[in-house]
Amino acid sequence: MTAEREAVEPEVTGPSAAGPSPAGPEVLEPSGDGPEVLEPSGDGPGEDRPGEDAGVGRPSGLRNPVRAVRGLGAGTLVIEMLVLLLAIQPIRLVGGDLSGTAIWTIVALAVVAVLLSGMLARSWAWHAATVLQGLLLLASFLHWSLGVLGVIFALVWAYVLHVRRTILG
Template sequence: MSTPDPMKGFRGVMAGALLIEAIVVALALLVVHRTGGGLASWKGVLVGGIVLGLILTCGLLRFSWAMYVVIALQVSMLVSFFAVPELGVLGLIFGLVWTYLFWLRRDVAKRMAEGRLPSQQDS
């Protein structure tokens, strides 16, 4: 019997966070539609591109470099504050969420290396 991979479950948590973030950012399209010149404007394309990036990144989480893609998406949301302030605020909120998730990921990896996870204990 093989031991469960805790990082596999954690990737599921990160994928769920990305999907929730994509849904919330997609709701910003409604704001852009009303105030930013429509969905076909560059602001609408910016928000739509970030939503698409968030959704596509869910499938890339099995690769170690996907964390850099997540960070790049968060930074792009923060930088877009000057174009679409609502998106920048969401970038700040989800930036805090991802900071916590990366801290948890580091903690799980540390516990794995030390052999302190419940799945690594003898029953």
């Protein structure tokens, strides 16, 4: 039975042979003979490296805060695009007079929103998305319901910019 246990249990060598760390050993998939056991390096989330203040490198606690903020902005713009496109028919049926100019304006704003959602890695795209919110507010001259959507998404975009400023500094 001991021969079977030796075949099943991984052999621990190196600094971890003296005993497991307080966090416990990390077992990786075998690359040949058997699983290797590695000690935690202290680089994971929630673990401090000796001699460093907690949160100095990443005050937000996110692994990649720039990417997270970009995802928030892109997601907001994609939702705005969906709402704009899905609002065309209810506005036509319930809201009354929606001209062809208003419909093409909605489609154009939706296309711009999608294009900007993919370009948020560039700093100018954030400013362009802010201008997009202003253009949606100006579309209220074509139909009042576009002004309502403009106010809603301008407030949402202001919050996204606040979160961006808070996380990225």
